[in-house]
Amino acid sequence: MNRFVFALPVILIAASVYGQAGRGASVIDTPHNLSVSGPGGVHAVSEQRVCVFCHTPHAASPVQPLWNRFQPVNAYTVYSSSSLDAITGQPTGSSKLCLSCHDGTIALGSVLSQGQQIQMAGSLTTIPPGSTNLGTDLSDDHPVSFRYDTFLVSRDPKLRPPSGLPAEIRLDANQELQCTACHDAHDNSSGGFMVMSNTNSQLCTSCHQILSTTVTGHENCLGCHQVHTAPSGPFLMQGVNARATCLTCHDGSTSAPNIAADMSKSSVHDTDSSADPIDPIPDHVSCADCHEPHTMNTGQAAAPDVHPNFGQVSGVSLTGAEIDPAQFEYEVCFKCHDDQAAVTPWISRLAVQNNTRLEFSPSSVSFHPVVTTGRNSDVPSLKTGLTPASLIHCTDCHGSDNGASGVSGAHGSASRPLLVARYDTAEQTSESASAYALCYQCHERTSILNDDSFERHDKHVRGERIPCSACHDAHGINSAQGTTTNNSHLINFDSTVAFPSPKAGNVGPIFIDQGNRAGTCTLLCHGEDHDDENYGP
Ligand code: HEC
Ligand code: HEC
Ligand code: HEC
Ligand code: HEC
Ligand code: HEC
Ligand code: HEC
Ligand code: HEC
Ligand code: HEC
Ligand code: HEC
Ligand code: HEC
Ligand code: HEC
Known part of the structure; x- marks a missing residue:
């Protein structure tokens, strides 16, 4: 990081003189050019400097690289879930820089280098409401500001070792994953300021080695997940829970098999709960209790084997022990239809069980x-x-x-x-x-x-x-x-x-x-x- 302390003022001066130069050059054609000439919907009334909204060679905050913005206060609700292994806390490092605009609390034109706010067109102060305004509730956004190191990978083996990440994806000096692992504030060539294209989920799978499926309709992580402002909160899903997520396709509106029709019949596995998708059984059944979302496959299985489209789902063995993954279909059913007695007997018999x-x-x-x-x-x-x-x-x-x-x-x-x-x-x-x-x-x-x-x-x-x-x-x-x-x-x-x-x-x-x-x-x-x-x- 230290090398930038010396390089940045030079680049910034060059940039202000020649209009473009060095690393920050490509920012000019992006929505991050907030100057009067900015191409996006959000820009200044008359300010011509491009870099000033984020950097200044003078009077900058102690945060590098020569940051020209006030630090947001630490009042964020951070991401958590029952399966998260990362040790998360309030945002740090460059994530705080992004949030100084994207949490919607600090005026876009409020910069350290001058007392008066830069005037934005349309009397805009903070970032407008909409998908780019993440708010201070980050519990529905991909987790950031935690160490992505070998210790984390040892706890979650479905992560790739950070040493093997492609060159485009960078962790910060503390080996923390920040917004900048996925985004580059200067470069919009892949769209959405992404560090690389996410075609075939290649961004996601650079870090997550979780998906192994022959169901072609499931090959895209963002078919089920939403990285920001996800309706489910935990697990970042497209719907409020697993069912709602699955039913975005499996409801008859696409070519995917229509499950919704069966769900309204008189006898159902009630998968409708807006609660945490990995809810404690047996009071709530989730699609994911029978179909492990990332390992579902196509094909048939002879009894007693588990169906390929159950994937690597957990179960309870004949002896009542937890088993992961289940080998036999009945083990998946015994997860709930055992000692927990999920349902009362349909017919009262001499031997009640x-x-x-x-x-x-x-x-x-x-x-x-x-x-x-x-x-x-x-x-x-x-x-x-x-x-x-x-x-x-x-x-x-x-x-x-x-x-x-x-x-x-x-x-x-x-x-x-x-x-x-x-x-x-x-x-x-x-x-x-x-x-x-x-x-x-x-x-x-x-x-x-x-x-x-x-x-x-x-x-x-x-x-x-x-x-x-x-x-x-x-x-x-x-x-x-x-x-x-x-x-x-x-x-x-x-x-x-x-x-x-x-x-x-x-x-x-x-x-x-x-x-x-x-x-x-x-x-x-x-x-x-x-x-x-x-x-x-
Ligand atoms: C919307 C905010 C924003 C604007 C506008 C912006 N930058 Fe940056 N810049 C950043 C952020 C965030 C980082 C830190 C990236 C990191 O930590 O990986 C950064 C880092 C840098 C660095 C350090 C090297 C690097 O790429 O990490 C240089 C040099 C730089 N910016 C130059 C410029 C120049 C020149 C301009 C104007 C043409 C500019 N920036 C405009 C947000 C901005
Ligand atoms: C100076 C304020 C400011 C800072 C700092 C800033 N942004 Fe932005 N960003 C904006 C504005 C304004 C927009 C356009 C919003 C709109 O049109 O709704 C935007 C748009 C975006 C978009 C959407 C791009 C698109 O094509 O729709 C992404 C992604 C983004 N920013 C990520 C970041 C990240 C990541 C950081 C930190 C590395 C960051 N921003 C820092 C102001 C900022
Ligand atoms: C794990 C990767 C990842 C991280 C970390 C990440 N983002 Fe994003 N972000 C994405 C992806 C992917 C999209 C595009 C979403 C889409 O196309 O559906 C996106 C989109 C955005 C957008 C555009 C609005 C939208 O919802 O499409 C903004 C703004 C944004 N990110 C800001 C941030 C900020 C600020 C941070 C840090 C607090 C951050 N991102 C962290 C992957 C990430
Ligand atoms: C730079 C690496 C990286 C990229 C790229 C990335 N992730 Fe992550 N993601 C992580 C790490 C590390 C965690 C924390 C895992 C843990 O704690 O077990 C995480 C957590 C998550 C979680 C929450 C896990 C939980 O247990 O609650 C989801 C969901 C997720 N990522 C989805 C995605 C999707 C979808 C994409 C692609 C848009 C993506 N990630 C891209 C590294 C990444
Ligand atoms: C068919 C829908 C679907 C697809 C496609 C999908 N997921 Fe998931 N994912 C889910 C559901 C549902 C959960 C909630 C966890 C559960 O209930 O088992 C989840 C949970 C997760 C978790 C947290 C739990 C864990 O096991 O660590 C991560 C991380 C994750 N997904 C990442 C990804 C990534 C990365 C991709 C793409 C490579 C992806 N998912 C593709 C549906 C999907
Ligand atoms: C983006 C749309 C989409 C979403 C969301 C989605 N699916 Fe699918 N699913 C499909 C399509 C399309 C097929 C048809 C078969 C194929 O693609 O190979 C399918 C097939 C299936 C199959 C049958 C596989 C077989 O061949 O036996 C199962 C089981 C399944 N999905 C379960 C789920 C579950 C559970 C969820 C939620 C966690 C989910 N799906 C979310 C699109 C989707
Ligand atoms: C109690 C276990 C269980 C639950 C919960 C469950 N399923 Fe299934 N699902 C099955 C079984 C059993 C099959 C048939 C397996 C086979 O024969 O290949 C199946 C098949 C499917 C198929 C393929 C149907 C076809 O004919 O091609 C889809 C799609 C599917 N499930 C989606 C879902 C969705 C979406 C949810 C949540 C709303 C869900 N399932 C919840 C047990 C379950
Ligand atoms: C999916 C196929 C299947 C269905 C449906 C089925 N059975 Fe059976 N049933 C079998 C098989 C296979 C055997 C042979 C087991 C054996 O040799 O002990 C059997 C054996 C029996 C036996 C003899 C058990 C013994 O120990 O003597 C009775 C009684 C019986 N079934 C009644 C029923 C009744 C009543 C129904 C409807 C509720 C029914 N079955 C539905 C496959 C089925
Ligand atoms: C995650 C827990 C869970 C799993 C796994 C599960 N069930 Fe259930 N099952 C329930 C609950 C809870 C009910 C009561 C209805 C409800 O609230 O969903 C139920 C109800 C039933 C009923 C009675 C429906 C009625 O109308 O009374 C049958 C039959 C049944 N399950 C069979 C199965 C079979 C077969 C499997 C394995 C393929 C299975 N279940 C897997 C939890 C589960
Ligand atoms: C041969 C058909 C048949 C098979 C195989 C079968 N069931 Fe049933 N099941 C029934 C019938 C019929 C009932 C209605 C009650 C009765 O007849 O005693 C029932 C009732 C149930 C109920 C409601 C509660 C109760 O006990 O009445 C559950 C839960 C259930 N079955 C789960 C399962 C599970 C789990 C398996 C596999 C381990 C399974 N069933 C195998 C036919 C079958
Ligand atoms: C009044 C009591 C009774 C009723 C009602 C009854 N069964 Fe039976 N069933 C028996 C008895 C007793 C046996 C044992 C015969 C033996 O000793 O081998 C038997 C044996 C069987 C067998 C195993 C031998 C074989 O025939 O293959 C099957 C299957 C069977 N019943 C199915 C049914 C079905 C299906 C129905 C309803 C349509 C039914 N039973 C109604 C008493 C009954």
Whole structure:
């Protein structure tokens, strides 16, 4: 910096004599030429000197390079977020110089070298309102005035080492990142006084090695982020939160898949909160809880693997431990649908469980094969393509009800609870292909109604109009709550439908497995007393 102390007065004198010279030459054609000849909307009434608004060879403040402006007072709200590692404080160095105009508190024509303010055209005093007036609230602007050093990179490995920055990007003498890391107040050749063009986000990625995506619509950082006056504050996003940001494109207004339509259905993951986008779960769900914004990819995944478009998202493992990144889809769901019990059970059952992770545990007595292959090797109803060795995703059952041709995902559905197809659970449901469309996606309707396994399926389902859900739990029954005798075949009665058999001495309602395609029931249901009623050979 010291070399400028001697060089600057010479350049400034030269500049005032010849109109242009040296380093500051190109400022003349920019909005930073505030003299009467300035090309921008903001300029002086009669002042002809270009450099005087920022520099003076005389009477300058002790701040280098020969600064001609009053220092703004330290009353800024600085950027902060739950993931920021940088140690930030009030602006320092050249950032304060920029803010002496751009915070809108000091008159543009107020300079140290003369007592009287330089008169600006249009009776303007401070910088006009609008995007160039950042205000004193910098919590919605890219952080500045902190050390960008190897210590910071060790705390945030998604930053490049400062030694590898391109020549255009300069930190100040204290290795602090200032406004001038991204802007050059003299040079507007890249537009916006940028030190380099940001085509393909090359400015951002010079420092951040965060984005690795094959989703072409996501290659531009500024598609989601806004560096200044960002509506979200923390994380500098284009919308007030992640959802609003994503929906700027995913709302049907662009070619991007339209998620907004699902978001207004009766059963949704409620992603609408203006709070911090990395909000504590489970009271609020963010798009970023399932889709890590920077590592989303295109493509398909077989169960139980996580979808490529989830990216490197965190989860909770089968044992309840945090895991980052999640490997399996269910681990992402268990992040909230575990001990935190994000939702109460949809159907009240004999074995009540709102920890979904426990229902699907490999030690459970019976379960749909989400985590590991199911316990039953005799499932005659399975449709072609499925076998007892098949695995399925949670989202084979939970997600949009748009059907195969529409937009998919666990966003919203008209079938509660967030089901991909209709699943009627009321008593007196007339059986049809649509009433139990969810189950009939994978289980052949004709097989169920032919009584291939349970010889009274047809009598109950069609004859008595008993819904599948009265007998079957769609998830599983944990070994702490059930037994392989009483809860095989996903049997876990709906306690509003099945009651204890009134006969003296009977317990229950109870199901007893008696081997392959055989069992007994003791319970009172639809007015019928089943006293040790058996089926099978
Ligand atoms: C809008 C404010 C502004 C105007 C107008 C301006 N400068 Fe600067 N100038 C700066 C800032 C800010 C820095 C400090 C840059 C840094 O710290 O990296 C600077 C730094 C300099 C330096 C030090 C070397 C460098 O580039 O860092 C020279 C020399 C210089 N200016 C010359 C001029 C001349 C000559 C003019 C008039 C033709 C001029 N400046 C007009 C803001 C301005
Ligand atoms: C002497 C006051 C002053 C100082 C100091 C100053 N600016 Fe400006 N700047 C302006 C004015 C005035 C404009 C034009 C505002 C408008 O038209 O709304 C402007 C415009 C800009 C623009 C927008 C350019 C465009 O093409 O729209 C950027 C970016 C900018 N300044 C960055 C900086 C940075 C970074 C610094 C410090 C290195 C700085 N300014 C220092 C007064 C200043
Ligand atoms: C990390 C890089 C970075 C830093 C640091 C940075 N800016 Fe910017 N700034 C940008 C980018 C990129 C744009 C262009 C925004 C756009 O095109 O959407 C911009 C635009 C601007 C604008 C024009 C108004 C606007 O919103 O487009 C002003 C004024 C400005 N910056 C001033 C500053 C000041 C003052 C500082 C320091 C307090 C600063 N910038 C720090 C990257 C940065
Ligand atoms: C000169 C290097 C540099 C450039 C260029 C840069 N950044 Fe940064 N940015 C940083 C550093 C360093 C941090 C602080 C990171 C931390 O604390 O973990 C940061 C912080 C951020 C944050 C806040 C992070 C948080 O955890 O809250 C966002 C968002 C961000 N940058 C986006 C951008 C975007 C978008 C661009 C391109 C317009 C960009 N940055 C350009 C260096 C840079
Ligand atoms: C598809 C939208 C999207 C794109 C594109 C995107 N981001 Fe982000 N970014 C987000 C969201 C949303 C968050 C909020 C954090 C969260 O909730 O996980 C975020 C957070 C961040 C953070 C802070 C958190 C962290 O992990 O350190 C930084 C830094 C960041 N983004 C930088 C960038 C940069 C640099 C680019 C371009 C190379 C970029 N982002 C591209 C959506 C995006
Ligand atoms: C600037 C517009 C834009 C924004 C903002 C945006 N997206 Fe996208 N997104 C797209 C486009 C376009 C596609 C279409 C596929 C492609 O580009 O490859 C897409 C595709 C996707 C896909 C499907 C990828 C696949 O092939 O399976 C997901 C998931 C996605 N976006 C999630 C998000 C999330 C979450 C956010 C907010 C954090 C977001 N998007 C913000 C434009 C955007
Ligand atoms: C970040 C936490 C979180 C994650 C991750 C999450 N959920 Fe949820 N889920 C919730 C919350 C909270 C609710 C209650 C509705 C609301 O307020 O959004 C809910 C509701 C549901 C519902 C019931 C909807 C209703 O109408 O009652 C289902 C089904 C569901 N989630 C399935 C899933 C599946 C499948 C996954 C994994 C792909 C998943 N969830 C991931 C938090 C989460
Ligand atoms: C075979 C289809 C199917 C699969 C696979 C499935 N669910 Fe469900 N889920 C349902 C049905 C049906 C309900 C309605 C309640 C019932 O039938 O007991 C439900 C209810 C829910 C609820 C609402 C609360 C409750 O327990 O009633 C949540 C949350 C949920 N499921 C999450 C998940 C998660 C997480 C996974 C994967 C680990 C998953 N589901 C796998 C069908 C399924
Ligand atoms: C995405 C495909 C899929 C859907 C949808 C589905 N199932 Fe299954 N189901 C399977 C597979 C695969 C098995 C085999 C597991 C095994 O061999 O234990 C199975 C097994 C079963 C079993 C036998 C479990 C045992 O241990 O005996 C029952 C009962 C069952 N499903 C009921 C239902 C009901 C009720 C529905 C509707 C709520 C449904 N299924 C929806 C795939 C599905
Ligand atoms: C609970 C988890 C969860 C949340 C929260 C979530 N998604 Fe998804 N999303 C999914 C699943 C599951 C898919 C389908 C994945 C697959 O099959 O590839 C998906 C798919 C998508 C797709 C691609 C759809 C298609 O058919 O191409 C887009 C776009 C998308 N999500 C955007 C968003 C946006 C925007 C938000 C926030 C408003 C959001 N998601 C919130 C789970 C989630
Ligand atoms: C009255 C109670 C009851 C109702 C209602 C019921 N089931 Fe069952 N289901 C059973 C019993 C008991 C078994 C075990 C048969 C055995 O011992 O193998 C069974 C077995 C199954 C099996 C595994 C064997 C096979 O057939 O592939 C599937 C799948 C199944 N049921 C699906 C359904 C569907 C779908 C519905 C609704 C359309 C339904 N069940 C309604 C009691 C019921």
